[in-house]
Amino acid sequence: MPLKVFIVDDQRLVRDGLRMMIESDAALSVVGEVADGAAAVDALETVAADVVLMDVRMPVMDGVEATRALTSRGHEAKILILTTFDLDEYVFAALKAGAAGFLLKDARKEELLSAVHNVADGGSVVAPTATRRLITHVLDALPKAQDPRLKTLSQREIEVLTAIADGAVNREIAAQLHMAEGTVKTHVGNLLQKLGCRDRVGLVLFAFESGLRPRSQ
Numbered sequence: 001m002p003l004k005v006f007i008v009d010d011q012r013l014v015r016d017g018l019r020m021m022i023e024s025d026a027a028l029s030v031v032g033e034v035a036d037g038a039a040a041v042d043a044l045e046t047v048a049a050d051v052v053l054m055d056v057r058m059p060v061m062d063g064v065e066a067t068r069a070l071t072s073r074g075h076e077a078k079i080l081i082l083t084t085f086d087l088d089e090y091v092f093a094a095l096k097a098g099a100a101g102f103l104l105k106d107a108r109k110e111e112l113l114s115a116v117h118n119v120a121d122g123g124s125v126v127a128p129t130a131t132r133r134l135i136t137h138v139l140d141a142l143p144k145a146q147d148p149r150l151k152t153l154s155q156r157e158i159e160v161l162t163a164i165a166d167g168a169v170n171r172e173i174a175a176q177l178h179m180a181e182g183t184v185k186t187h188v189g190n191l192l193q194k195l196g197c198r199d200r201v202g203l204v205l206f207a208f209e210s211g212l213r214p215r216s217q
Contacts, residue, residue, distance in 0.1 A: 002029035003120050006049035008040040008066065009033075009082065010058040014105065018053055021109045028116060037066025044070060049077045050120045054099070056083045056090045064093045071098030071198075078119040095201050122199075147210035152194050158212070160187040164200055165207035 005022050007030060009015050015033045022028050032047045034040050038061035040052065052070070056063040067079050081094045081102035091102045100119040103112060153161065156177075163173045170188065174181040188200070197203050206212075 002027055003050045003116065004029055004031040004048060005116060006031055006040070006044065006047060006052045006077065007033040008035075008037065008052060008058070008063070009055040010035045011055075014055070014082075018112075021112055022116070024109065025113050028113070037061030037063055037069075040066050041069045044075060044077065051116050052077045052079045053103075053116075054079050054081050054094070056081050056094055056102075062090065064090055064097055067094045067099050068097040080115055080119055095205060098198060099201070100199060101201055147206065149195055149206075150210055150212065153191070157187055157191055157194075160184060161191055161203060161207055162212060164188070164191075165204050165212065 005028055007015050007018050007022075009018070012035075015035075019030050019033065022030050031049055032043055034043055036058045037054070040054070041061070044052070054063040054066060061069075063081055067081070070077065070079065078100040079094075079098065081091050081099045082105055083091050083102060084105050095102070101115065103115055107115075150158070159177055160173055163176055168176065170181050170184045173179075173184045177184075188203075191197070191203055192199070195203065195206050197206055
């Protein structure tokens, strides 16, 4: 059964373009589209979706508030934020609200389709350099205070967390830290549980907010 995608953007041309790209993949299906966040929250009460492509800047209700509303209601759809600028503070707020990641609107079709499949499978779009640059841009202006939850982590878990914040996927972490990929998955699961994070985006945000800097910084 195709993965169900719901599109939220206030520009019809953008919605049409997204629909064409999504429907070029036989494993995906567009199940609805609306022009603002409030309409999305209402529609998704009755429309089942696996992934929501959410514009960040819209009238009536923006993508941040819509993301917060959907996650607070326990909606299981994964939310991908769409933005024109990779240094958009709205995107950071949306990630904090529970979005699984973000894409620039000029992303190639292959990038979009890969991101949709990735988050639908439980992953997060955190690897692109633009994501780390966005988070660094926002958080560099904030005071850093080490989160007490760091003290609950083993040294190995801190190493895995640092690698995640650097954008590494499990395969890359396994190679860097000389461990089996299955062991990495176990550490990631432990990190999510100990830190109370929803997904890898949450782990990246936690690492930056607690002052734990990845090697690329």
